[in-house]
Amino acid sequence: MGKLDLVTIIIIATNVIISYKGFGDYSFFEKYKFNVGAVKRGEQIRLFSSGFLHADNAHLFFNMFALYLFSGQVIYEVGKFNFLIIYFGSLLAGSLLSLYFHKNEYHYSAVGASGAVTGILYSAILLNPERLYYFLFLPPRIGSVDLGIPGYILGIGYLLYSIYGMKNRIGNIGHDAHFGGAVGGYIITLVLSPWLFKTNLLMIGLLALPIVLLYVLKKMGKI
Structure with a gap:
């Protein structure tokens, strides 16, 4: 993945600073967290500000660790500016699906x-x-068996689990925000990288299946 890009460092640092401010300042946390009633009253800033607050150190660590793992690939493929578009667009998409x-x-x-x-x-x-x-x-492998999971399997499995979590209200987890973020990342990446329709059309279709499933289940009133 190479060295950590400055853009990723800035985003991680911003998350850490704002999250720690929220840890020690209850009124600050309450003012900027995502809250349906507040957003409906016109406080749309919460759609974005909530994405820089975290519940605790573990929550902050795992989100930032995941960002560290995957940001380099995206920056390498689409550039820093487009990476920021995907990041903030996905943040907004996750908040909007939660609101919905x-x-x-x-x-x-x-x-x-x-x-x-x-x-x-x-x-x-x-x-x-x-x-x-x-x-x-x-370990990455046991004997001759490679334990790696192809990205498209991971993506489809993750969204199917998110649908299951949304349907059954599993844990204190914002499954809808996760799903909305994934949809945002999916759509924005395709808009920014239309060449994928020539090189990865089958994968585009496969990765869209959970999105279509969620739409159908919502229409049927199952979620």
């Missing part, structure tokens, strides 16, 4: 960069779907 699914739950609140990071993850997978990804803390 919880529009009648005025108390619903959320924080975290997960939508933006998931968008970057999905963008990286779309740009290089055959790349193998490995589980943290596990």
